Amino acid sequence: MTVVATARPRTRRQRRLAGIGVLAVLLVLVCAASVALGTKTIPLGQVWTALTHPAGSEPDIIVRSLRVPRTVLGLLVGLAIGVAGALMQGHTRNPLADPGLLGVTHGAALAVVFAVVVLGIDGLYGSIWFGFAGALLASVAVFLLGAVGGKGATPVTLALAGAAVSALLHGLVSAIILGDERGMEIYRFWRIGSIAGRDFAITGQIAPFLVAGLLLALINTPGLNTLALGEDVATALGQRVLRTRVLGVAAITLLTGSAVAACGPIAFLGLVVPHLARAITGPDYRWLVPVAGLLGAVLLLTADVLGRVLTGDDFEVGILLAIIGAPVFIVLVRRRGLSKV
Amino acid sequence: MTRKVLAAGPVAWTVKPRVIAVVVVAAVLLVLVAAINIGMGSSRIGIWDVLETLLGGGTRRERGIIFDLRLPRTLAGVLVGAALGLSGALFQSVARNPLASPDILGITWGAGVGAVTAIVAGGYRGQVSGMVSAIGVPVAGLLGGLLAAVLLYALSWRRGVDGYRMVLIGIGLWAISYNIVNWLLAAGDVNDAARATTWLVGNLADTGWDSVGPVAIALAVLVPVTLVCGRTVGGLQFGDDTARGLGIRVDGARGALLLLAATLAAIATAAAGPITFVALATPQIAMRLAKTAQPPLAGSMVLGALLTVGADLLTRLLLPDLPVGVLTAVLGAPYLIFLFVRSRREARA
Numbered sequence: 001m002t003v004v005a006t007a008r009p010r011t012r013r014q015r016r017l018a019g020i021g022v023l024a025v026l027l028v029l030v031c032a033a034s035v036a037l038g039t040k041t042i043p044l045g046q047v048w049t050a051l052t053h054p055a056g057s058e059p060d061i062i063v064r065s066l067r068v069p070r071t072v073l074g075l076l077v078g079l080a081i082g083v084a085g086a087l088m089q090g091h092t093r094n095p096l097a098d099p100g101l102l103g104v105t106h107g108a109a110l111a112v113v114f115a116v117v118v119l120g121i122d123g124l125y126g127s128i129w130f131g132f133a134g135a136l137l138a139s140v141a142v143f144l145l146g147a148v149g150g151k152g153a154t155p156v157t158l159a160l161a162g163a164a165v166s167a168l169l170h171g172l173v174s175a176i177i178l179g180d181e182r183g184m185e186i187y188r189f190w191r192i193g194s195i196a197g198r199d200f201a202i203t204g205q206i207a208p209f210l211v212a213g214l215l216l217a218l219i220n221t222p223g224l225n226t227l228a229l230g231e232d233v234a235t236a237l238g239q240r241v242l243r244t245r246v247l248g249v250a251a252i253t254l255l256t257g258s259a260v261a262a263c264g265p266i267a268f269l270g271l272v273v274p275h276l277a278r279a280i281t282g283p284d285y286r287w288l289v290p291v292a293g294l295l296g297a298v299l300l301l302t303a304d305v306l307g308r309v310l311t312g313d314d315f316e317v318g319i320l321l322a323i324i325g326a327p328v329f330i331v332l333v334r335r336r337g338l339s340k341v
Numbered sequence: 342m343t344r345k346v347l348a349a350g351p352v353a354w355t356v357k358p359r360v361i362a363v364v365v366v367a368a369v370l371l372v373l374v375a376a377i378n379i380g381m382g383s384s385r386i387g388i389w390d391v392l393e394t395l396l397g398g399g400t401r402r403e404r405g406i407i408f409d410l411r412l413p414r415t416l417a418g419v420l421v422g423a424a425l426g427l428s429g430a431l432f433q434s435v436a437r438n439p440l441a442s443p444d445i446l447g448i449t450w451g452a453g454v455g456a457v458t459a460i461v462a463g464g465y466r467g468q469v470s471g472m473v474s475a476i477g478v479p480v481a482g483l484l485g486g487l488l489a490a491v492l493l494y495a496l497s498w499r500r501g502v503d504g505y506r507m508v509l510i511g512i513g514l515w516a517i518s519y520n521i522v523n524w525l526l527a528a529g530d531v532n533d534a535a536r537a538t539t540w541l542v543g544n545l546a547d548t549g550w551d552s553v554g555p556v557a558i559a560l561a562v563l564v565p566v567t568l569v570c571g572r573t574v575g576g577l578q579f580g581d582d583t584a585r586g587l588g589i590r591v592d593g594a595r596g597a598l599l600l601l602a603a604t605l606a607a608i609a610t611a612a613a614g615p616i617t618f619v620a621l622a623t624p625q626i627a628m629r630l631a632k633t634a635q636p637p638l639a640g641s642m643v644l645g646a647l648l649t650v651g652a653d654l655l656t657r658l659l660l661p662d663l664p665v666g667v668l669t670a671v672l673g674a675p676y677l678i679f680l681f682v683r684s685r686r687e688a689r690a
Contacts, residue, residue: 096440096508145678157681159440160625164677167618167670174542175660175667181531188526188534268516275509316527322520326513330496333509 016287019280023294027075030301034071035063038308042067065199066313073203074195074301074317077263080210080255082296083217085270086277086289090224091248092162093155098271099256101162102249106169107138108260112190113176117183128205128261135257141165143249147242193266193318195304206258213254217289220247224285268322269296272329279332299325360631360640367643371650375419378654379411417548417612418650418665420556422619424609426645427567429620430627430636431602435595436508442621443606446511447489449615450518452607455485456614457522457537461529478540479552479611486607489514494599507599543616543666545653556612559604567601568638570594616666619645622673629680648673 035047042050042059049055050063084099092101100106111134115121121130146161177183223244226234234241259266277292300317303324307315373388376395380386386394386403394403395412425443432441443449459481493514497507522541526534584594606620623645624636630644631637652668660667 094438094440095505096438096445096512145681156439160681161678163440163621164618164670164674167621168674170617171542171667171670174538175663178535178539178542178663178667181535184535184538185531188523188531188538192520192523192527267519268512271512271516319520319524322516326516329516330510330513333506333513334496334499 012282016281016291019291020294023291023298026298027294027301030298030305031071031075033305034074034301035067037305038062038067039313069198069200069203070195070304071301072200073198073262074304075297076203076207076210077195077259077266078269078297078300079293080213080259080296081266081270081300082273082277082292082294083214083289084252084255084259085272085296086274086285086292087217087220087224087248087252088270089274090228090285090288091155091245091252092159093228094159095275096271097159097162098268099252100260100265100267100270101159101166102252102256103138103142103162103165103169104135104253104256105260105265106166106173107134107136107141108132108257109173109187109191109265110134110138110169110176113173113183113187116186117176117180128202131261132206132209132257135260136253138165138169139249139253139257143246147245189316190264192316193264194316195263195300196314196316198262202262206262209254209258213251213258214293216247216251216254220244220251221285221289224248224289228283228285264318266300266318266321268325269300272325273299275329276332357631357633360633360637363627363631363637363640364643367640367647371419371643371647374647374650374654375415378415378418378650378657379407381654381657382406382411413550413553414545414548415650415653417553417556418545418653419646420553420560421545421609421613421616422623422646422649423564423642424556424560424605424645425616425619425649426623426627426641426643427564427638428602428605428609429622429645430624430638430641431567431598431605432620433624434635435598435602436505438508439625440621441508441511443603443610444615444617444620445515446493446508446603447514447516447518448486448493448511448603448606449610449620450515450522451489451492452482452486452610453522453541453615454518454525455488456482456540456611457525458485460537460540461525461533479555482614483607483611485518486610487604489518490600490603490607493603494596498596539664540614542664543614543669544664545613545649546664548613552612556608559608563601563605564642567598567605570598570601614664614666616649616669618666618670618673619648622677623648626673626677626680 032044032047036042036044040059040062042063046059047063050057050060051068054060054064081099088097088099088101089095091097108131111130112127114134115127115130121127142162142165143158145165146158173187177187223239226237226239227241227244229237231241234244256270273292273296274288277288277295281287281291299321303321304315304317306324307317307320372392376388376391379395380388380391384406386406390399390403391407393399394407399407429442432443432446433439435441456478459478493507493511496510496514497503499506522537526537529537609616624641627640627644628634628636631640648669649665652672653665655672656663656665656668
């Protein structure tokens with residue numbers, strides 16, 4: 001071992017640790033900003049009293065019943081989407097894959113639209129379980145289709161089966177809402193994705209699934225590293241490929257299913273975050289997945305705070321993420337030439 | 342294995358019997374489905390009478406109904422489907438990624454931004470009015486799509502166009518345009534949102550001669566050019582160094598092919614809205630049927646037309662009030678999945 005040979009990993013390790021450190025600091029800052037800023041700015045000192053000795057004043061109520069739940073939800077959902085995106089791109093080996101590609105987004109959309117139009121259910125609380133169930137069903141269907149008649153889902157069949165099922169479900173959603181004004185009215189707002197106006201009850205409902213998904217994702221990362229060498233090599237190394245795939249799909253489904261059910265589809269975030277995270281960590285999924293999670297949370301909360309300051313508290317974060325995030329992403333792609341999946 | 346070569350002056354194609362079989366069978370099916378589709382309507386015309394009329398026979402009444410009223414819709418379906426299939430095949434070949442289609446690379450959603458802006462900004466209770474109506478939804482769509490294509494190309498260009506970089510930039514453009522469309526739908530009046538949604542699903546119901554003409558002219562120019570470039574598409578699949586070794590000017594060729602593909606998609610979208618799934622699925626279906634390593638251009642084109650017209654016919658039979666794009670996916674997706682399953686079973690056997 002020469003000094004030259006060991007120098008490289010050390011710098012990469014340093015870069016990873018520095019990246020995680022910076023992201024953690026940013027996350028703390030943006031959480032503080034998320035509790036303090038909005039239509040009504042509340043100084044951090046007052047935020048602290050609201051959290052420790054609430055007296056029922058107006059700032060106390062705003063902080064405790066609106067901003068803290070919103071921040072916690074944004075944190076969890078951002079984590080979930082970032083992690084799910086990294087897993088999805090790893091399992092399909094496709095830079096275009098986003099977590100919605102498993103059909104999760106459109107499965108949830110169809111179930112929500114069905115609940116609203118056919119069953120006459122209104123509001124988020126009624127439709128959240130429909131959304132979650134729809135996401136689960138679609139994802140299982142995609143995975144089974146991708147895995148039929150072979151040794152299990154390969155990257156290409158998984159991606160194409162996902163695209164096919166998504167297109168199918170999207171056609172059905174369009175068919176339902178085109179004949180129903182109320183469905184159209186609800187769907188056109190639902191489809192943007194927002195973390196506004198959800199209280200702790202919603203977060204509490206999805207939190208167990210999110211935590212389970214995050215744990216499965218972490219267990220899945222070493223297997224993904226082996227799979228990245230190709231299925232045949234992974235099998236030769238003694239890995240049970242099918243088990244790794246099933247674990248990954250279960251994690252992606254739990255994470256994106258609960259995120260979509262609670263917030264609607266937040267487009268673009270899960271697609272881009274893994275590319276940015278890879279620029280920090282390199283290809284090792286044991287690092288890439290957690291960093292993608294941190295990055296997802298930071299970006300989602302930052303976009304939400306920014307939108308709140310600019311337009312007010314009922315802001316829908318999905319729009320800003322893309323309108324501001326996409327140009328930044330394009331600049332990064334042009335300057336750095338992001339590494340391949 | 343020796344291959345027959347078909348040469349015409351400076352360009353030459355290798356002849357693969359299976360590819361030709363796919364094209365011929367799909368074309369025959371297309372003619373039949375199109376004839377049935379033209380015969381549908383308030384007064385039914387039999388399939389043979391339709392074919393006879395199209396070939397110059399038929400009664401005066403049949404000629405009037407078919408040429409004035411019925412033909413534009415089916416012809417639009419054929420042309421739009423062909424353009425989408427060809428566009429998808431080019432994108433997937435150049436980017437070497439089965440998911441690269443004009444819908445994912447922001448071209449169709451760019452067209453969507455143009456068209457939906459025209460509908461929502463000019464619309465008042467579902468009527469396009471004022472200055473915007475003078476431009477018209479299709480033209481706005483075409484401008485949006487072409488703008489997206491130019492942006493995609495310009496932003497991807499950095500000492501040449503790299504397929505991977507282009508795909509990532511396309512995703513960025515898709516995200517911007519998709520969300521602008523979402524925002525317009527949420528900001529607008531609910532009737533405009535309904536009209537815009539109908540357009541966004543892809544619709545052939547209102548097509549007359551005025552919207553078929555531009556697509557026909559564009560295709561008449563672009564298709565021969567593309568097929569001549571087919572040789573280059575084949576060369577690009579081996580990677581840049583090999584392609585250069587084959588004497589292909591890689592950057593120029595790739596740029597030209599991408600602009601062709603984007604223009605085809607933009608024109609098709611402007612004529613009938615972004616009919617879902619055709620551009621993504623038909624190249625993949627054609628590739629599996631013809632057993633080629635890459636989407637065959639002519640096969641993707643004919644299958645795209647077949648899928649679109651078939652979906653239109655099925656929509657009119659089953660769900661007369663719905664736009665055609667609802668069924669392109671419902672028809673295409675199961676078939677694509679069936680092909681997966683079959684090809685993997687064969688691979689295992």
